[in-house]
Amino acid sequence: xxxxxxxxxxxxxxxxxxxxxxxxxxxxxxxxxxxxxxxxxxxxxxxxxxxxxxxxxxxxxxxxxxxxxxxxxxxxxxxxxxxxxxxxxxxxxxxxxxxxxxxxxxxxxxxxxxxxxxxxxxxxxxxxxxxxxxxxxxxxxxxxxxxxxxxxxxxxxxxxxxxxxxxxxxxxxxxxxxxxxxxxxxxxxxxxxxxxxxxxxxxxxxxxxxxxxxxxxxxxxxxxxxxxxxxxxxxxxxxxxxxxxxxxxxxxxxxxxxxxxxxxxxxxxxxxxxxxxxxxxxxxxxxxxxxxxxxxxxxxxxxxxxxxxxxxxxxxxxxxxxxxxxxxxxxxxxxxxxxxxxxxxxxxxxxxxxxxxxxxxxxxxxxxxxxxxxxxxxxxxxxxxxxxxxxxxxxxxxxxxxxxxxxxxxxxxxxxxxxxxxxxxxxxxxxxxxxxxxxxxxxxxxxxxxxxxxx
Amino acid sequence: xxxxxxxxxxxxxxxxxxxxxxxxxxxxxxxxxxxxxxxxxxxxxxxxxxxxxxxxxxxxxxxxxxxxxxxxxxxxxxxxxxxxxxxxxxxxxxxxxxxxxxxxxxxxxxxxxxxxxxxxxxxxxxxxxxxxxxxxxxxxxxxxxxxxxxxxxxxxxxxxxxxxxxxxxxxxxxxxxxxxxxxxxxxxxxxxxxxxxxxxxxxxxxxxxxxxxxxxxxxxxxxxxxxxxxxxxxxxxxxxxxxxxxxxxxxxxxxxxxxxxxxxxxxxxxxxxxxxxxxxxxxxxxxxxxxxxxxxxxxxxxxxxxxxxxxxxxxxxxxxxxxxxxxxxxxxxxxxxxxxxxxxxxxxxxxxxxxxxxxxxxxxxxxxxxxxxxxxxxxxxxxxxxxxxxxxxxxxxxxxxxxxxxxxxxxxxxxxxxxxxxxxxxxxxxxxxxxxxxxxxxxxxxxxxxxxxxx
Numbered sequence: 001x002x003x004x005x006x007x008x009x010x011x012x013x014x015x016x017x018x019x020x021x022x023x024x025x026x027x028x029x030x031x032x033x034x035x036x037x038x039x040x041x042x043x044x045x046x047x048x049x050x051x052x053x054x055x056x057x058x059x060x061x062x063x064x065x066x067x068x069x070x071x072x073x074x075x076x077x078x079x080x081x082x083x084x085x086x087x088x089x090x091x092x093x094x095x096x097x098x099x100x101x102x103x104x105x106x107x108x109x110x111x112x113x114x115x116x117x118x119x120x121x122x123x124x125x126x127x128x129x130x131x132x133x134x135x136x137x138x139x140x141x142x143x144x145x146x147x148x149x150x151x152x153x154x155x156x157x158x159x160x161x162x163x164x165x166x167x168x169x170x171x172x173x174x175x176x177x178x179x180x181x182x183x184x185x186x187x188x189x190x191x192x193x194x195x196x197x198x199x200x201x202x203x204x205x206x207x208x209x210x211x212x213x214x215x216x217x218x219x220x221x222x223x224x225x226x227x228x229x230x231x232x233x234x235x236x237x238x239x240x241x242x243x244x245x246x247x248x249x250x251x252x253x254x255x256x257x258x259x260x261x262x263x264x265x266x267x268x269x270x271x272x273x274x275x276x277x278x279x280x281x282x283x284x285x286x287x288x289x290x291x292x293x294x295x296x297x298x299x300x301x302x303x304x305x306x307x308x309x310x311x312x313x314x315x316x317x318x319x320x321x322x323x324x325x326x327x328x329x330x331x332x333x334x335x336x337x338x339x340x341x342x343x344x345x346x347x348x349x350x351x352x353x354x355x356x357x358x359x360x361x362x363x364x365x366x367x368x369x370x371x372x373x374x375x376x377x378x379x380x381x382x383x384x385x386x387x388x389x390x391x392x393x394x395x396x397x398x399x400x401x402x403x404x405x406x407x408x409x410x411x412x413x414x415x416x417x418x419x420x421x422x423x424x425x426x427x428x429x430x431x432x433x434x435x436x437x438x439x440x441x442x443x444x445x446x447x448x449x450x451x452x453x454x455x
Numbered sequence: 456x457x458x459x460x461x462x463x464x465x466x467x468x469x470x471x472x473x474x475x476x477x478x479x480x481x482x483x484x485x486x487x488x489x490x491x492x493x494x495x496x497x498x499x500x501x502x503x504x505x506x507x508x509x510x511x512x513x514x515x516x517x518x519x520x521x522x523x524x525x526x527x528x529x530x531x532x533x534x535x536x537x538x539x540x541x542x543x544x545x546x547x548x549x550x551x552x553x554x555x556x557x558x559x560x561x562x563x564x565x566x567x568x569x570x571x572x573x574x575x576x577x578x579x580x581x582x583x584x585x586x587x588x589x590x591x592x593x594x595x596x597x598x599x600x601x602x603x604x605x606x607x608x609x610x611x612x613x614x615x616x617x618x619x620x621x622x623x624x625x626x627x628x629x630x631x632x633x634x635x636x637x638x639x640x641x642x643x644x645x646x647x648x649x650x651x652x653x654x655x656x657x658x659x660x661x662x663x664x665x666x667x668x669x670x671x672x673x674x675x676x677x678x679x680x681x682x683x684x685x686x687x688x689x690x691x692x693x694x695x696x697x698x699x700x701x702x703x704x705x706x707x708x709x710x711x712x713x714x715x716x717x718x719x720x721x722x723x724x725x726x727x728x729x730x731x732x733x734x735x736x737x738x739x740x741x742x743x744x745x746x747x748x749x750x751x752x753x754x755x756x757x758x759x760x761x762x763x764x765x766x767x768x769x770x771x772x773x774x775x776x777x778x779x780x781x782x783x784x785x786x787x788x789x790x791x792x793x794x795x796x797x798x799x800x801x802x803x804x805x806x807x808x809x810x811x812x813x814x815x816x817x818x819x820x821x822x823x824x825x826x827x828x829x830x831x832x833x834x835x836x837x838x839x840x841x842x843x844x845x846x847x848x849x850x851x852x853x854x855x856x857x858x859x860x861x862x863x864x865x866x867x868x869x870x871x872x873x874x875x876x877x878x879x880x881x882x883x884x885x886x887x888x889x890x891x892x893x894x895x896x897x898x899x900x901x902x903x904x905x906x907x908x909x910x
Contacts, residue, residue, distance in 0.1 A: 020642050032903065043552070076796070089875050098542070098798065098800065099690065100686045100690070100798070100799045100800030101798045101799045101800055102693070102799070103798075103830065105515070136465050144639065145639050145643070147637050147639075151636060151637065154636060155610075155614070155636075156636070158643070159610070159614060160541045168890070172889075172890075174884070174886055174887055174888065174890060176861075176888075177862075178831075178864070179798040179799075179862075180605060180796040180797065180798065180831035180832070180863065180864055180867070181610075181611070181796070181830040181831050181832070182602050182606065182611060182796045182827070182830050182831060182867035182868050183796055183866075183867065183882070184599065184602075184650055184864070184866045184867065184868055184869065184870045184871070184881060185865060185871060185875075185882040185883055185896060186871055186879060186883055186887075186888075186891050186909050186910065187647070187650070187651055187655075187891045188600070188646060188649070188650055188908075189887060189890055189891065190647070191643060191647070192642070192645035192647070192894075193493045194643070195639055195643055196642055199640075210691075212690075212693050212694040232729040233553070235554065235557075235667075238557070238666075238667050239667040240737075242698045242735075243697045244569075262538075279588060280697070282695075286741065293688065323593050341635040341636070341637045341638055342635065343553065343555070343556040343634040343635065344555045344556045344557070344634075345553065345555030345556055353541065353789070356569050372637070372638075375635075375637050376635035376636050376638040377635070377636070377637045377638060396586075398692070407632075407633075407634075408635065409633070409635055409637070409639070409640050411638075411639045411640050412635070412637035412638065412639065412642060413637050413639055414639065415639045416639070416640060416641055418883075424640060424641060427638070427640040428640055428641055429629070429630065431627050431628065431629055431630075432629055432631065432641075432644060433641075434627075434640045435623070435629060435644055436641050436644065436895045438864040438898065439642055439644075439647075439894065439897060441897065441899075442893045442894060442897035443890070443893065443894075454641050454642075455641065
């Protein structure tokens, strides 16, 4: 094919994988197994090569799928037939840590954990953090506006981006590697590409905010008997714990399943809700006492009925092991993990209605709720046994219709990709969708960037 | 004119001011004195009326200028000849405070201070705050992505917006009154309109984040002898003061001028830099002791050479009175207040070079520096006496060329409007400007929204 030759000439033959090389790559990399093969995989080493590649693809009207660590949960980085994949894996590395500005400049293909470690080595914290840190890449974190467990203190990925370098569909490079908190010089183009899942441009570099590295962390597990108490505890925590860094709620069915599966014992009694509360601290006795006083107050006020303060790293780890639910995937057939958000006060009622609706349709199903309540984000674990396509669709419909009724979001942190595309109208109006299409048309008139995703 | 009749029919005659009514309005309202008169001033009372007005203007190809509290510093809300002004003043009021979600829903014409008070009455803090709070409106705060003095703790206005309702140029209403922290359902259209200075749509309502109301505040004034020490103190403050809520630096010439003008005595000796440090706190003795220990450490380490801890509200007020420099405008002829940002570590060198360059061109000028150093934002007060247009232009050129050389921003928090439009290229590349034009063309193809502003 002429385009492959053009790409090889521009990037060098070793940066362009084709045919058997791609088959081999897909066999040997577990994250790629079973996915559709692209016609070529490009591995550019510089922004100039990304630009050259897109210029060529644009001229040929060749659809392109940008790929990072392939850890996304919505299918946004999967190739469709006939597409060229652009993998950012060779465009990786830390370019600079500026301690005075509080910034790290990284290439898009850098694995998140590599960037986190570099920041730590400089005595600083890169607040973007999520379970897939060991293999997800910064470019993917930005393109999906990743959430995670530290959002309550540091915001979503978008809130941690100062500068961005992006290549547009036609190869134009927008170099906006700004390091300043304040910059009001015309449209904030950075925002257009964050969370756009690679449909408006390919992110090649970023300047991210760094924060002071917390010296220590206090962790507690609280037991509560109503969702109203969970909300009241959250409000109290936001008021009293100035460095509140996690507030994770687990509903009873979720706790039962995951304590049994992991063999971790938490409380003697069974409670309707458990909440993990963490605060960054300086490791002092005074900080510890304040944290314990907060829990003491909450007990006295009747907000919580019991509490455990982790006495060691290992105990804290145990709370999180239950929350992270590593065994669910293994033990429950065709587990569906739905990721939605709703106004915080409505999540309790939503969960009740949602559970009832799912159990009415699937009486034997496992249905449980957990999530980042402080960020208005709840996850729903559903297993209806060996589910047919139709069953999966029915689960989506039941949940997303209820989310729509509560004016919630059908994707809190996972994005839309291909998996939620049919349901986008549950959270966005026809006018919003039409406006998105106008933006897409303006920035990628030939529609070569990640077609079939999001819109 | 046919369009005026159409508008009167759609909105009611009392919502459409024309002719003598506008003249009277401009005479009686000090914020409008001397500005160009629009051909009509519309005062819609609902989003439906804003939509109807824009539909009519769009059909007629009629240019429109959205107006809020008219406190902007870049001319973004000034009418040009032949324009229709849409004032949001009658679309005002608080719609809801949701304590569980931590949100306030407000109409765009609400005066910022009114919204702040409503939040306080509910025991919560609306973090958006700036000097013009008594007359600026929420819609304007959003359209200019306002900064202010609390950014170091709570972020710029953009960081505090959860939901937005916007009317596009053709009257289409985008109703995105989202209350959730996490929502990744396609392009984040809210971001397009924040900071766009009314050139892409008219904001009619917003959902803003609320935070816990701090019980007390500790305030100190520190004296330092180098910019490097200022940066080191900032880093220490970010590490040690978890609720750091202000870090404002003042250079020597600025302090000299404003202590003399105000008659406020600070330190006995003259120092190269003074810094105001504030931390939100719970008002406890322990919090106060931690704050004082921080200053003690900084003295011992030689970072600061002297410090005052405010012993009363009044003493704290005195520090801020010097910083707010209310007398400068009155005492210095044709005072220019430039608002720029640069990577934090470079601001010291920039200030030295900038002062030298300005004094070389204008040997008798007053030049002084102050600002929100923790946000990378420095203001430059320049008075060259009775300045000609050419002088003003020369000052802009000298400063913005230096900002460009440091890869800084020519507008940290004031926006571009008409005043900085000619200099936009100092901070944005031709590719970025072309991309902005494409977005403008996509959302407002007839170019009726606030023409001649920003781009």
